[in-house]
Amino acid sequence: MSSSVQGSNVVIDLSHFNPVTSFPQIQQSGIVGVIHKATEGTNWTDPTYASRKQEALAAQLYWGAYHFGVNEDGTAQAQYFLSIVNPGPQDLLALDFEQNPSSQMTIAQAEQFVTEVYNKTGRYPGFYSDALAGSLLGDTVNSVLANCWFWRAEYADSAPSVPPTWPTWTMWQYTESGSVPGIQGACDRDIFNGNTEGLSTLWGYANANEG
Numbered sequence: 001m002s003s004s005v006q007g008s009n010v011v012i013d014l015s016h017f018n019p020v021t022s023f024p025q026i027q028q029s030g031i032v033g034v035i036h037k038a039t040e041g042t043n044w045t046d047p048t049y050a051s052r053k054q055e056a057l058a059a060q061l062y063w064g065a066y067h068f069g070v071n072e073d074g075t076a077q078a079q080y081f082l083s084i085v086n087p088g089p090q091d092l093l094a095l096d097f098e099q100n101p102s103s104q105m106t107i108a109q110a111e112q113f114v115t116e117v118y119n120k121t122g123r124y125p126g127f128y129s130d131a132l133a134g135s136l137l138g139d140t141v142n143s144v145l146a147n148c149w150f151w152r153a154e155y156a157d158s159a160p161s162v163p164p165t166w167p168t169w170t171m172w173q174y175t176e177s178g179s180v181p182g183i184q185g186a187c188d189r190d191i192f193n194g195n196t197e198g199l200s201t202l203w204g205y206a207n208a209n210e211g
Contacts, residue, residue: 005159008199011035011171011190012180013066016048018187023052023059025182032199035064035092035190041072041103042080049084062203064092066128067113069105074112081113082120090204093117094126094151097133107136111144124148126171134163141165149202151190169193170202 010030014020015037026034034056037046049065056063067081087093095117097110110127117125127133127148137145142165149170154160160172171190178189192199200206 005172005174005191007172007191007193008032008196009189009191010196010199011192012178012183013037013064013173013188013190014052014183016046019184020048020052020055020182021184022182023055023061026056026180027059027061029181031061031180032196033062033064033092033192033203035066035094037096038065038067038085039077039081040068041070042076045084062090062092062199062205064094064203066094066096066126068096068100069110069113070100070103071105071109072103074105074109075116077109078113078116078120082117087121092126092203093121093123094128095148097127097129098153099130099132107142107145111142114148115144118147126151128153128171128173130154133165134161137163137165139164 010032012031013035036049036052038049039045053063065085085091095113097105114124124147127145128151130153146165150166151171152160152169153173155175160169162169170193173188173190176188177186180187
């Protein structure tokens with residue numbers, strides 16, 4: 001599948017549901033970046049987040065954090081997320097906006113979330129979504145969410161569909177049943193729409209290395 005799509009198949013995303021046995025083994029297998037669940041709502045933190053961040057960075061992996069959005073005030077969710085992640089310039093940030101029948105985040109709440117992250121950090125997070133974003137946004141362009149890089153979850157053999165709000169996808173979660181040494185069982189795998197230099201720039205490392 002991935003060989004038919006241009007990009008770098010070097011990113012995984014994880015949560016406490018994924019049993020990790022060795023971050024060095026993950027890195028040695030060719031994975032470059034890990035995006036890990038950090039928070040959900042305004043009072044839940046992934047219990048593995050903090051320790052895994054240290055292990056992943058020690059293994060020379062890029063590290064990112066995502067927040068699972070729910071039907072609560074978006075600004076408050078962003079503040080909680082940032083209080084847990086305490087992001088530095090090389091922590092990639094993302095909002096997970098997906099179908100969640102028990103507590104569905106709204107577009108307005110997502111706008112609040114990404115705006116608060118921008119106000120506090122000076123950069124917009126990635127916006128992860130399955131088919132939900134496209135179905136809610138339709139043919140309109142959302143000027144707030146358009147500031148975010150787009151991370152599409154679509155399990156298909158060809159490149160994913162992208163709502164008109166974004167010119168293209170930046171990250172594509174193409175499977176939830178990927179296999180990576182150092183992880184027991186299946187995990188989500190992601191393709192970055194570019195080369196390793198572009199990935200370094202997205203993650204904030206290119207600017208850090210200048211001068």
